[in-house]
Amino acid sequence: MSQMHNVERQLREMILGLEIGPGEKLTERWIEGRFGASRTPVRAALLRLETEGLVGRDGRGWTVSPINLAELEQIAVYREAVEVAAVRLTCIHAESSAIDIIEAMLDSCDENTPREEWHRVGMDFHIELARLSGNEFLFRAVRDAMTRLSRARWLEVRDEAALGRAWAEHRAILAAARLGEADEAARLLSAHIVGSRDRLVTSLANDRRGLRARGFAVVAA
Amino acid sequence: MSQMHNVERQLREMILGLEIGPGEKLTERWIEGRFGASRTPVRAALLRLETEGLVGRDGRGWTVSPINLAELEQIAVYREAVEVAAVRLTCIHAESSAIDIIEAMLDSCDENTPREEWHRVGMDFHIELARLSGNEFLFRAVRDAMTRLSRARWLEVRDEAALGRAWAEHRAILAAARLGEADEAARLLSAHIVGSRDRLVTSLANDRRGLRARGFAVVAA
DNA sequence: GATACCATTTTGGGATACCAAACCGGTATA
DNA sequence: TATACCGGTTTGGTATCCCAAAATGGTATC
Numbered sequence: 001m002s003q004m005h006n007v008e009r010q011l012r013e014m015i016l017g018l019e020i021g022p023g024e025k026l027t028e029r030w031i032e033g034r035f036g037a038s039r040t041p042v043r044a045a046l047l048r049l050e051t052e053g054l055v056g057r058d059g060r061g062w063t064v065s066p067i068n069l070a071e072l073e074q075i076a077v078y079r080e081a082v083e084v085a086a087v088r089l090t091c092i093h094a095e096s097s098a099i100d101i102i103e104a105m106l107d108s109c110d111e112n113t114p115r116e117e118w119h120r121v122g123m124d125f126h127i128e129l130a131r132l133s134g135n136e137f138l139f140r141a142v143r144d145a146m147t148r149l150s151r152a153r154w155l156e157v158r159d160e161a162a163l164g165r166a167w168a169e170h171r172a173i174l175a176a177a178r179l180g181e182a183d184e185a186a187r188l189l190s191a192h193i194v195g196s197r198d199r200l201v202t203s204l205a206n207d208r209r210g211l212r213a214r215g216f217a218v219v220a221a
Numbered sequence: 222m223s224q225m226h227n228v229e230r231q232l233r234e235m236i237l238g239l240e241i242g243p244g245e246k247l248t249e250r251w252i253e254g255r256f257g258a259s260r261t262p263v264r265a266a267l268l269r270l271e272t273e274g275l276v277g278r279d280g281r282g283w284t285v286s287p288i289n290l291a292e293l294e295q296i297a298v299y300r301e302a303v304e305v306a307a308v309r310l311t312c313i314h315a316e317s318s319a320i321d322i323i324e325a326m327l328d329s330c331d332e333n334t335p336r337e338e339w340h341r342v343g344m345d346f347h348i349e350l351a352r353l354s355g356n357e358f359l360f361r362a363v364r365d366a367m368t369r370l371s372r373a374r375w376l377e378v379r380d381e382a383a384l385g386r387a388w389a390e391h392r393a394i395l396a397a398a399r400l401g402e403a404d405e406a407a408r409l410l411s412a413h414i415v416g417s418r419d420r421l422v423t424s425l426a427n428d429r430r431g432l433r434a435r436g437f438a439v440v441a442a
Numbered sequence: 443g444a445t446a447c448c449a450t451t452t453t454g455g456g457a458t459a460c461c462a463a464a465c466c467g468g469t470a471t472a
Numbered sequence: 473t474a475t476a477c478c479g480g481t482t483t484g485g486t487a488t489c490c491c492a493a494a495a496t497g498g499t500a501t502c
Binding site (some may be wrong): 040043044047048051071074075078080081082084085089135137138141145160162169 | 261264265268269272290295296298299300302305306307310356357358359362366431
């Protein structure tokens with residue numbers, strides 16, 4: 001494994017895991033010392049993470065991208081377009097056994113499952129469903145969108161009931177997809193994404209003060 | 222302007238302008254000498270162009286991405302999803318004056334216009350229409366997809382009649398968008414993209430031998 | 443003539459040195 | 473006290489150097 005990939009992976013994990021907070025400044029020298037790599041792979045990693053939207057330029061320096069409420073809304077619209085297109089393709093030609101694997105992912109979560117795992121599976125559901133479309137571009141679009149949403153979703157305050165509702169919606173989408181009912185799957189997925197967006201943005205807007213107190217930049221636009 | 226951006230821009234232009242053919246090998250040292258920059262900005266530029274899909278890794282080295290017929294088909298599906306979503310938003314809230322600007326772009330092309338200009342305007346039509354959606358992610362998705370299609374579209378054999386038909390379809394889409402008829406605009410745009418894809422892939426598949434003779438790698442998958 | 447093998451060269455990955463510009467702190471002045 | 477200015481420090485941008493691995497080409501062998 002090259003140093004560049006090491007730095008990229010570890011830095012991504014630190015950002016997504018909120019070990020480095022949204023809005024925090026980054027210096028190439030700090031990363032260099034933190035991961036024991038020289039600036040060459042550090043710069044390469046930053047350039048890649050920039051295209052993922054996880055870090056950005058702030059004047060001359062680097063900044064961990066803040067949580068951006070307007071961006072979250074736009075991503076939801078984008079997700080709706082690509083995920084609905086993907087699930088329609090999935091309905092047309094995905095094997096039932098492939099759907100079963102995704103359902104098993106959902107089943108693997110119960111009351112003893114740590115929150116990290118619920119979070120990961122909740123994202124992987126959408127990513128894997130898009131992968132079944134067989135379209136590399138739709139798949140990457142969904143994967144990248146979920147990556148961008150990851151931190152916000154983690155910070156969202158969700159009670160167990162909401163989580164249960166989300167899982168039920170996931171199952172309903174899978175059921176429609178298994179039967180090849182594209183219109184129904186599209187309708188359910190669309191509603192699911194819109195609902196998730198509303199809860200997400202509302203939750204973060206309400207907690208904005210608390211999040212800022214933790215040092216997390218949450219901007220409106 | 223930094224060296225990295227210089228190299229990135231010039232190299233992109235050389236690739237899109239087919240001065241460096243699809244499938245050609247690139248070495249960092251050659252680029253270094255060609256543009257008079259050192260390897261640091263050259264490597265940074267290659268990393269960025271890699272995310273655009275214009276260059277890729279070939280084992281240890283770099284290769285200009287070949288024309289990939291399967292990829293062209295997948296991009297068309299992706300475009301349909303994002304462009305239709307974008308034009309629906311555009312129908313809802315775009316000003317008529319903004320539509321006029323795009324129509325003026327189409328009008329600027331006549332029988333004396335060089336082919337490069339037709340090519341550019343043909344892509345910018347889709348990009349600018351998506352920009353009017355106001356959704357940054359849909360816009361970037363369309364822009365990046367058109368960039369990836371650029372070389373293939375340039376190599377497509379198109380007679381004047383086909384070009385005229387495409388322009389007529391563009392105008393019809395704008396007319397529907399101006400009236401806010403989202404369903405009609407979506408239907409027209411969708412048909413336009415599918416038709417374009419069919420002509421594009423057919424043309425390239427037919428000319429595959431000739432393109433290879435020019436040193437251009439055209440792969441089926 | 444084809445092929446296996448070895449020495450040489452080339453190439454990408456990484457580390458480091460240098461520079462100019464931005465940033466920061468302190469000081470002097472109004 | 474507020475502010476303008478100035479010098480030292482930090483930081484990103486770039487050039488260059490080193491290294492290991494891969495490609496290359498020539499040669500000996502079958």
